[in-house]
Amino acid sequence: MENNNKKSSVFYSYCLNPQIDFETHGEGEKIILLLRSHPFTQIGWILNSIFFFILLFISNFFIQSFFNLGQIFIINLFFIIFILSYVWFNILSWYFNVGIITNKRVVDIDLHAVIYKEISDAQLGKIEDITVKSGGYLQSLFDYGSIFIQTAGAAVNIEFNNVPHPTDAVQIINQLISKKHGF
């Protein structure tokens, strides 16, 4: 917020005062922060995609004796499109899995496997406990971690996994809670 020196950064995964809107956005509700997974956590599927391309390239040397030239072209076309679809699937999963912090509540929008949508939110006044988990070489090096927000009663708990600058995000939430309680 005012004293938070992190601007929108880390490849669109930590955005202060973002120009976005969401389905359950209430009247007079101001969006303060948008969080996505740190881009470094996406390295797994990026490496997988590169591996699949290399595998396809190598397999071309072995399938020559089984198929004619036209068939090899079609096989390559199909596999290239499938690999690109795998890449696109993962980009969508990253893009639509967001955490939103507003001046009234914390919202978690999840898109599991691009098929299941889940939206959970917690009013700032109902937040009881916030935990930040950030450990290991990579998380320390790239400054990312997970935030667990525990709410009162049977209300749903919220998790923001592998988000950049987790301590700054928690600081923002704490400031908002303090404001809400008039401290």
Place this chain on the structure above:
Amino acid sequence: MDFKDFLAAFSIQGINNIFFKTIMIVSAVSYFFYALVISKQVKTMDKTLQDKYNWVVLLITSLQVTVSLILLILAIFLI
């Protein structure tokens, strides 16, 4: 198709071609339905989260559906 062509279709090469075409059509149909589901879901998510880059996402998703349709046509008519 004369009798000679009919017999040729049942040669090893002919069976190989039929098998290949069947696999390609099944894959193309599956991929077409997958692309449609993704497209539908992206439209839903576009309403859920409105962002300035959503038009890019919608454009690429439409491209995916178009490509899947081209693959299907290719698998049915050209292979």
